[in-house]
Amino acid sequence: MGTRPALALLEILQGEGVDRIFGNPGTTELPFLAALSAAKDPPEYILGVHEGAVVAMADGYARATARPAFVSLHIAAGLANGLIGLLNARRSRTPLVVTAGQQDRRHLQQDPMLSADLIALAAPAVKAAYDIQHARDLPLALRRAFALATRPPAGPVFLSIPMDLLTENTEVDVPPRTPTPPQGPAPGLERAAHLLAGAARPVIVAGDGVGREGALDALVRVAETCGAPVHHQPMADCLDFPTTHPLYAGMLPPRHEAIRETLAPHDAVLIAGAHAFTPHHYSPGPALPPHLTVVQLDSDPDEIGRNFPAETGHVGALKPSLTHLAELLRDRVPAHTAKTRVLRAGDRHTADRDRADAAARAAYSKAPLAPWAAAHAVARALPPDSVVVEEAITVGLLLRRLVRLTRPGSYTHTVGGGLGWGIGAAVGRALAEPHRPVVAVLGDGSALFGLQGLWSAARLKTPVLFVVLGNGAYRTLQDTYAAMGGQGSCPGTELGQLDFTRAAGFFGVDAVRAESADHLRELVAGAAKLTGPLLIDVPLGP
Template identity: 85%
Template sequence: MGYRPALAVLDILRGEGVDRVFGNPGTTELPFLAALADAHGSPEYVLGVHEGAVVAMADGYARGTGRPAFVSLHIAAGLANGLIGLLNARRSRTPLVVTAGQQDRRHLQQDPMLTGDLIGLATPAVKATYDVQHAHDLPLALRRAFALAVRPPAGPVFLSVPMDVLAEDTEVEIPARTPTPPPGPAPGLERAALLLGAATRPAIVAGDGVGREDALAALVRTAETCGAVVHHQPMADCLNFPTTHPLHAGMLPPRHDAIRAALAAYDTVLIAGAHAFTPHHYTPGPALPPGLTVVQLDSDPHEIGRNFPAAAGLVGALAPSLHCLAELLRDRVPAHTAKARILHAGERHTADRDRAESAARAAYSPAPLAPWAAAHAVARGLPPDAVVVEEAITVGLLLRRLVRLDRPGSYTHTVGGGLGWGIGAAVGRALAEPGRPVVAVLGDGCTLFGLQGLWSAARQAAPVLFVVMSNGAYRTLQDTYEATGGTGVCPGTDLGQLDFTQAAGFFGVDAVRAADADHLRELVAGAGELTRPLLVDVPLR
């Protein structure tokens, strides 16, 4: 059966499980919008008033649903506005299928308004591109894009679709969707079990692949079977190990010298689903200490041995691989040995957490709040089953040390670093999981970058609690400036005190200013009762 091109797109979207289109339209998308109107709004069109917010909403939605999200942008300018979000999605390995309408091919040689090299713009920010030039190629390219978006390493895939291709008066065939079997466990697990079973001081680095592939329970089982201490990868995007677990040792800092120092305490480490310890600040030397035996497991074969040698490199799906590894370790690590290691690690980690708790509680005061107190108030106020969407930079580092989370998907960040992601991502996450409270913890600079996302929050009545940590500065840059020997005031880093309640009101979002730490905790505790968005302005010292 043949379909007109725009109708073929809709049919494929529905077949791929797409129930929402995230977009900001223009004239080159009119054939698609007309088809959507004829289909009575199925899938639903979720409008954003800036492409940065559009892509961020899709990012949050894809993470919440576990399916690729679909994004519709407009020509070169719209694509350019969305590039920050695409860079974030590529780094965070979020599966997106993104289209942008190109100008009508019949006058491209005349350099019409708004046209541009869409493929050239998109290529550095996405996993793959398709330049669709014929209507009959569009269905096949779209099928390929959805398949490629989820294949390890997952990421955004871009299609440039000229306006006249979508409007072409022809019928095209839709290729059937080919189901693929779920990937299985990695070969070579016996050697991995041999190395980990022989370790006297084993450790695990829990990478974001664990969270993306829903392998958290399998990693817990592996860690408990051998009594291995578990660190989150630097600046982790997901909850990859329960922060409530006695074996949880916190996040590795994003510097090679600090990672090397932290891992020097161990003789063998399992690195599961981690993207090669991508550092933030440069320090000389490798990330791993000399003499450390490395077992590396990843679903992406390109990660194995990419930045450091591994004694055993394993390629396979994380959850089944870790379950198999746990079974093999049961015969190699005596149960009493594992229990003793867990008890010892739990005592040490509990003492560390108690010190952090004491420091945070001692900082409680009326506003403006100390950062420790603000982070603690949020962490202790989180309702059960809450999702934290964090883009708070400096306060976010403190929050990671204080949150007590154990459900998969309960912490979301982007290691991409393109500011302005948090507001849109929180809206997308709320749309994806309407039964879970969503608390977005944002820096004031990040909020300014993504402010247009509040319009979509109000339009969608997304019940998100936006907590803006307002310190009036690009604090992380100031801290780095001082730490590297800078003197005087670092230029270009002072925002001044801004009233985010007024900004929220402009977009139709209710807002309140936190009076003290206890007030902030109460507001966060009420996130599960929200029926529409609420912004909390938190003045910080």
């Protein structure tokens, strides 16, 4: 026996484990809201006052729960506002199922207000887009969307649903959910083990697939078994290797020439779960030195050999694949060889960290703070088990060098690069993990793009600490302009000093201005005791 379209939609959402709906509604969503109002134990509706914040909250929530988050947007305008978040989600491989109400089909040909080609609008920012024109197709397409959102490479999937379709006096069949077995280990890893074991100077690049798939511990075992130092991929979205580990060698810089220079001393590299190398600024030549033997492992078959040739490529789930690879290496690499490499790397990396720590401590002062001092104060004061949500474009690079994190999921960024993600993502993260301290580290330029997320933080009372680092400029543009040989000041990059305590107060968020590096450190240390959101305005100097 069938059910009405709107009720079928809700039934599928509940069957897929959706417990929260992230949205900003309009008239085309009223049939959906009516079904929510009448349902027994419906998912909670999480309201955002701008679609950019809505999608960012869903992004943060999906990453923490490791399942697709559901987003409801309003027609063409709402979808357009949410596109920046969808582009970020696609680049960061975040599974989302996104719907937008379309205008009533009975007058759609008359080009009514707010109508548009939603499929054409969404298509560049999502994995797939479905234009639902018949009620009978909605349940099947929705099931398909949830499955596709999580299939490697994960990402957002979009459905356009006409307003009148959900009010049809018809019954549709709801297909049962099809359990999908998890992806197994990659075949042929003996070849990978042979190449890595035969290397005199192996190195590992930990891609964000490692963090997304919960494979961090397995990668640690691989690294320790062959004694290979580990770099995070450029601008990593996740914590893919413990930053306290002796083998951790820091993040690769996002430029081909710098990656080549960093990897040149090595003769073999294992690249695990990395989407290309995500270069930011162009530099000539390939990312990898020509002499380097490349072993590539990924759960997405399209990544193998995509941007660089590999001696051997393997497709499979990262956690079981790396676990098996560690077992194979244990029989091929002498324990004393691995131990010697670990000790040597540990001495070198400890010295590097000590130098960075000393430089940052020496910069401590009263406000305005040096960027090194601000990054250090945040990194050293993080409460145990914290989650760092980072959207600080320039200071974030310093923060990555200073944080001491070990737990998977404790560092989150978006490699998509669309500004305004951080505030909403931190709210979504706190909703998913209410017992972990969430510290959002934001540049002032990034914060300006996502301020509306503070409204949701205040209304939901999410205990997020928002640290806004104010350098009064689009500093990364100024730095790049200078590096490119630009003369004089770079036009259009000055923001001036902004008072974010006043912005926070408007939305109902408590706020304080950091008076010194020690004061900032004290405020960050209190993040675990928050019962609601708090914003720290941190003035930065040169």
